[in-house]
Amino acid sequence: MSRIVAAIPNVCEGRDEAFISRLTEKLKGVDGIILLDVSMDQTRNRTVLALTGSRTALFEAGMLLYEESLKQIDMRRHEGEYPRIGAVDVFPFVPLKDVSIQDTVEMAEEFAARVAETFRIPVYLYGEAARVPNRRLVENIRDIEYEGLEARLKDPAWKPDFGPDEFKPDSGATIIGARYPLVSFKIFLDTRDPGVAESIVRSVAFTHGGLRHVRANAGRTREEQKMQLTVSIANYRETPMYKVLELVRLEARRFGAGVLSVEMIGLIPERALLESAMYYMNINGFSLDRVVEKNIMAHLNEKVYFMD
Structure with a gap:
């Protein structure tokens, strides 16, 4: 059975279509990477990407994303209707199939160490990977936003999990972690x-x-x-x-x-939409196997699995 992990990086650029286009093309060029989705938001000035692939491929694509984003995005000029603390604001690993949350925690820790060492930026761990209880929720880390980051980095209680505790005006800081599907x-x-x-x-x-x-x-x-x-x-x-x-x-x-x-x-997730459909249509006794495409794929997957 295939093991599937996704990475859902959020970058603080949602208005420069040319840059996002260049970035996504480079990500598609990473061997073993599948780019599932790209959502640009001009109001928030933020783009959310969804990637999947092997551990090696996700790490390679992630490092490429940091390299390109840190070269392009200057947080001193960033404006948007959403809390943020850095050019690559959040980078979570998400277990999707036959992968435990602990697997993604280990990925987040290793990747965070690489990012900090390579780019010399402050890195905070959040979600299931958090090492400090009040960093479990991402909103607790970025509640001060980029504008309050310099002061926060001087507070010993907010020493980054990886990287320097120095303020980088152009790049800010980054938040890396592991979480369930959002x-x-x-x-x-x-x-x-x-x-x-x-x-x-x-x-x-x-x-x-x-x-x-x-x-x-x-x-x-x-x-x-x-x-x-x-x-x-x-x-x-x-x-x-x-x-x-x-x-x-x-x-x-x-x-x-x-x-x-x-x-x-x-x-x-499919289930999230179906639950809302069931509520608004007042459907009783419904299950996912009543969805024709879901039922067919389940049978096809069984046949493929047993052919081995």
Whole structure:
């Protein structure tokens, strides 16, 4: 059976299409790498990439991504509607099939050491790879954002896990870790009032006493200047998408606002969408093997496996 690991790097550039195009072409050229998805976001000025391949291929592609991004991106000029601390802001390893979370923790630790040694930038470990309890949640690391990074690096309690504790103005720092599959999406609101969006964030995000496993930030769309929420769910099985969306709708109604639309960020597990479909269609007794494509692939995989 095949073992599948993904890497989901987030780089702080979402407006320079030429650079992202060059970067993705170079990543595709790495032997054994499959580029699953590229999601550029002009409002957040951020691009999320999804890669899969062997351990060796992911490490090679990851080092290439850092090299190209650190040459191109100058954090002193970066602006975007999202918390960040560095040019390559976050680089998580995610177990997808027949791989344990501990496997990805070991990958994150080895890769973080390589990045720190090669590029001489501060590296923080997060998620399941965190060595310090309050660094487990990525929002705890980048709550000060790039603008507060220089002061934080002077605090002994925030010494990086790898690399120097020196502020690099052009590149900032980076966060590397291991986590389970994440569901990320944007919710567009029919209001231009930032106070409304921030109030909804406080009701939804776990750090403010909201839903468990949920991270949320408010921002403004560049085109229509309406408010949007960027939401991430760390465990969609315990806190499904529909629960988040319904709470946002409920809170928005308090201010005479509503939800215009939802847009996915990156890839999403099949089960996450099906659970929402089951909820809104009020379907009982449904299981994944009732999906025709899923059923066919399961049988095909069985036949391939037993041919060995």
